[in-house]
Structure formats: structure tokens, C-alpha cells
Amino acid sequence: MMTKLLRVRELPILVALLILLLLTGILNPAFRTGDGLTAILIESALIGFLAVGQTNLIIMRHIDLSVSSTAGLVSFLVGSYSMNHGGVTGGVALLIAIGVGATVGIVNGALVAYLGLPSLVVTIATLYIVRGIFNYLAAGITVTADQLPPYFSWIGSGEVLGVPDLFVFAAAAAAIMTLVLRYTRWGRDLYAIGSNPPAARRVGIPVAHREFGAFVLNGSIAGVAGLMLLSRFSFADATAGLGIELYVVAACVIGGVAIAGGVGTPAGALIGAVLLQTIAFALGALGVSQFWQQAVAGALLVAAIAFDRIVAMRSTHRAMRLVEVPV
């Protein structure tokens, strides 16, 4: 049991997170009140939620950078609908979120899965296309808190047992998706595809359908993330969501989702998101400039993939030794 626990990929990152929290608490007494923790969880909820959908794609050796534009566009569309109609019901908000998100996902998925285009290029393109449409629609318009129904800010600032609503939501999504990946054939197919794509085809896994499905799901998740964005800030304009796509990918990688595919869980990616945010807070609490925080986040990213590489080299080396024992 103990050795099994030690093999869990997410363990080192979780340990790193706890150590960091402890150190920050010791060095900065103000951090100990719990408010610091709450702030970290609120900030990491959005990135963590997006990382859940992104994990499915990275497991299959794909990537979706368009999520920031999709989430931003949804937050603005729902906000401006509320502004123009004097409010918006939860149902309509969800309809807009999933409708817009799934549409972007369908475009990405069709181009990647059925036309065989590289996902990196396709989603950079849709990142710009969606952002362009967004800029056109949102030119000079700002949606503010008083134009939104109050439930947005209730959700955005609410707590369950001291844990922010938004984080509870992201954690639930991560938990469900982790279980889906572990206990359904659909989920196992994703790991098989990322581990060895030609072999997956050979055993009859419908690779293109799985890729398409994961892109549509990720688009929908990005749409719903737009609602989280709106709840969090009670504000929307043309800059909403700008630049967060790389944080999402970084959270996945730091959380143990290998960019080479085949391994990792949404739960790990969520922990990765929390760690990224914790570092920003810890450095802030220690009085380090915000510019350095980005540099540290970058260093952490390199450390995460280097760690992975070293572990992989060790196990391959050991395997080679095993083979060399004469039979």
C-alpha cells in the first residue's frame, strides 16, 4: 500500500505544495489567518477548472490554447445579454456558455481529429479568431456588477465550509473527470491513444472520435469557465480571460500531466494550479516583486518536466539492466 502510494505521480507535487504553505505560514504570520488560503483557492479555481478539460487533451498528446478566448467571449456575451435584457437566468447563461464553448470545440475537434491538422496550430488560430470576434463585439463596452443579476456575485464570493464556491466547483469537476478517466473505457481509451497512437488504432480504438469528443468537451468546459470568470469579477470587457491559456497548460504539466501523453490526472492538474497560485502568493507575502513571481512560475515549469525526465531515465536505465541479464 505504502509503495503504491509512493508511485502516485501527484504525490511529489502535493508534498511541495504543503511544504510551501508551511514555509509561507512561518515566514509571514499574516498568512496564517486562513484568508491567505481562501484567496489562493479563489484564484486557482478558474485555472484549475480549465485544466480539467485540458488534461484530457494533453493525455492524448494534443493541446487547446483557444480556451482563454472562449471563456472571455462567454463572460462578455452573458454579461451583455444581462445588460441588454435587464438580467439573465441561470438556464440562459448556461445555454450561451455551452453553446459557444461547444461550437469552438467542434471547430477545433473537426480540424484536428478528422482533417489531421496539428492541434497547436489549429488552436492558436482559433485563439485569435475568437479573440478577434470578441474584440469586435466588445469594442468600447464594459459590463459592470450592477448590470448583472446578484447570483453571480453570490457564487463568486460564497463559501462552503470555508472553501470558496468556485473552488468547490473546480474540485468537483476534477474529481469526477479523474474517476471518469480511471473507470470508463472512454477514459482508458484516451490514455491508450496518448501512450501509443498507432497501437491504439491497431486495437480498434476509434481515435478520431475520441479526439473530437475531448475537444468538444474542453470547449464546453471553457464556456462554463466564462461564467466563473463573470462570477469572480462581476465585470466583463474585451480583455476578459486574456493570456490565461498558458497558465492552464503550465498547471497541467506541473500537476504531472506529461506533455508527451499517456499519463496524468485532472486531480493532479488542479493541484498544479493551486501550487502555481500559492507560489505567487508566497512570493507576494514575502515582499517579492510581481515580475519575479512569473520568473519563478517559469522555473517551476522547467523543474516539473526535468523531474519527470530524470525519473523516466532512471526507470529506463533499470529496465535496460534487466534485459541485459543473460537468459
Add this chain to the structure above:
Amino acid sequence: MSTHLLVIEGAYKRFGGVQALNGAALTVDRGEIVGLLGENGAGKSTLVKTLAGLHALDEGTVDLDGQPFHQGNPRSARDQGIAIIYQEPSLFPDLTLAENVYVGQQPKSGGRVDWSTMVTRTAELFAGLGIDLDPRRQARGLSIADQQMVEIVKALSVEAKLIIMDEPSAALSAAEVERLLAVARQLRDQGRGVIYISHRLDEVFELCDSVTIMRDGATVASAHVADVDNAQIVRWMVGREITDMFPKVAAEIGEVVLDVKGLSSRGEFHDITFTVRRGEIVALAGLVGSGRSEVVRTIFGIDGFDTGTITLEGRSLARHTPAQAMAAGIALVPEDRRLQGLFMPSSIAHNTAITVLGRLRRGLLLRTSSERKVATDWAGRLQLKYASIDDPVERLSGGNQQKVVLSKWLATDPTLLIVDEPTRGIDVGTKAEVHRLLSEQAARGTAVLMVSSDLPEVLGMADRVLVMREGRLVEEIPRAEATQERVMTAAAGAAA
């Protein structure tokens, strides 16, 4: 019910301009092992891929177990009872062995994947074949032989009726081949049909009940193994008589070119001492994993060494890079041509001339016309079969790819030519040609060092045989005294 398990008749398949199958036929009975033989490009792979469901025939009938076989879908092929063991098995390195066995068909309970049942069943199947592996370990790092065993277990997990083994022994050591043959017999004795594809005729005679021989996409003969001999099979395969499998040209053996003294690398090999002379072919024999490839990699400067000396024509080599080894006159034709020997999507011309680009340069720019000329010259000398010199090498058959690797290194005009398993996975016709080339190269004064697991090749080609075991050089046998028994005994040690 007839005893025929599989009946293929009048199979035709065309890919673009190539008629891959041209009237192929194949019959396999229940409880029978059929050896499917033919040169590279004879159509065996196309036939196998048809049965794998990877493509459908243009014409012809396939009946499996008395039912028409539904073609063109890998999943459906598996559901109809066909399983394939490829030469290079394709497991999922990140997944556990249990999941590799059950991928796409994981057992479920209450709608969710049942991991414990999966592990238990895999363990039972492993035990049935005497495989000592933990079903919960990752597939990453497994030896090829063990990977194949996992693939066989996968076939058993779906109760496959027909199991196709596509050159499974090519990368295995002697002991591993024995285990594989034993498992194949076990499958036959359970009443399954087995198709066994191999270039090693001795294995085919040892294992198979009957043979079917293909040439140019058509089936040229089917016979019981008891009714045919080696020479007859080779005649059917190549359509002509191969008079000499090992055309050894008498060469004048000159001064020492390579002098290796007390070479050691911790954990790889220990205290290796030998020489190779001008005009001489020296074979490095031994089991897979005995350290032969490591020694030649070290001589070529890919890996470093701890103690000892390497001297080439009086010049000492230490801490050298492959580029320096090439400059000193060494060429290494690597074992794995796909991974280490060729740029698969690049043209034949580009692949051939890459080693001599420095000579083809004018100013800063390359002249592609001279690149083509060099490649065309070599293609002619090696009797390469190709459509255009600008075609990507991935379109060539395995034997012809190996000729491109050879010509790329011969183009450097090396003083020491090292070849690692030069004829692995190559058909008999091309094999004889590769042997002729090596022999001619030696006659021209090149020192040749050949790593080979193919005993007839070692005995037929080498002037001296060096045998390695567990990282040590255990015996040196001159040509006149070299026999299969003596080499094998030295390679396997006292235990064998």
C-alpha cells in the same frame, strides 16, 4: 464441419501502381501451424493486414470458421477471432500489463472498469503460459520477448481462433525463440490455427506443419513440411536457384587496422582484446545482450569506455565522437535501420549522400545533381530496386532499405567497416547480395567487423569468429575450426 479454419482464395489488392496481392491463396486448419514464407514484398504483409482488418481486398474471398470474414475493421477482425503478434509489438508503455491485455475490452462491473478482475484474469493467463511478470507493472522497459508474450496473452484473452505471428523471432535470443516456439505449439494443441511468418527456415522446419510460399503477390506453393526441403523452399521463394548463400571472395589479409586492448566499460563489457586486419572479416558472435553491440558502439565513439585502448591504423582513439570516428575511417551500419540508420521520409539520394556531403559541396551550397549521381552509382552497384532516386526510403522494402544504409556507409570508403546484424529481417535473395557486398568490400582491402546472431552467416562469412558472453570475450575461433556447436557452446557457457 470442415477442418479448415481459414480459407483465402483468389485474393487481389492494388495500392496505387503496386499490385500487392495478385491471386494469393492460403488455407489454415484447426490445430495447425502454417509457415507463410516469401521474400520481402511478396505480399505476406498485405495478406496479414487484410486479416488484421486494416484494409479490405479488391477481389477474393476470405472464410473464417465457415463464415465469410468481415473485412476492413480492426475491432471486428478481433471480434471474429483473429489476433496478430507483430515483430515489433506495440504495447502502451504508460499502461499496466493487465490493461495492455484488455485495452478496449476492459472487464466491467456496475458500469465501471473493474481493475481487480482485470489484474486477476491477466495473472491467470500469465500463469497458464508460465510467464513471470507482474500484471500491475507498466509495459515501459519490457524486453521485446516479454512484450510479445503480453501480445500472445492478449490473443488468448479474446479466445482468438487464429493467431498470426509476423516475424516474431527476428529480435529474440536463442532461448527466447525456444520459449516462443513452445507457446506456439501450446496454442496449436489447444486447437487454434497459427500462421507463422519467418525468414529463418530452420525455425519453420522445426515448428510448422505445413508451408505456403508467396512470390510477387501470388501463392506459388503449399506443402506439408515433411514433403519439402530447404532448397525447394528457397527455389519457390526466389523463383531461381541461389547457388551460393555465402559468396566468400578470397582476400589477401594484410596488416592490423583495428587493435583493441583491454577495453572495459563498467556494467557493459570487460577486458576486450582483439584485432581486425585489412581484408579480413571478423565476426562478433554471442547471445543478445552479451555486449557485442556495446563494444562496436564504443569503437565508433557513441559510448565512452573506462579503461583500455582503441588503436586504428596506429592512431589511438579515446573520448572520440562518431564524427571523429568517421573522419578516422570507421563506418558503422547500425542494427536498427529504422531508428538509427535512415531518415525515412527523405529521398534515397539524400540518405545515400549524407555521409559524404562535405565532398559534394561547392562553396557553401550543395550540388543536388552530384548528390543524385553518387546515389545512382551506389544504387547500381548494390542492385537497388527503386522507381526514382528522389523517392523517400520509407517506400522501399526492408531489404532495399538495408542496401541504402550500406551504400551510405560504403560511400565513405571506410578502412574499418562495422556492420551490426546486417541481414536481420531481410529475405534470402537480398541476404546473399549483402554477403556478396561485404565479401567484395573485404577483398578490396577493408577491414570488416560483423556483429551477427545468424550462425550460418557467421560461419559462412567470417575469417575469424570472436564469441562474447556476459560482457567478456570468451573464445576466438579461426574459420577452419568454427562450427555451430562450438560457437553456441562458447556463447551459452557451461550451462547450455
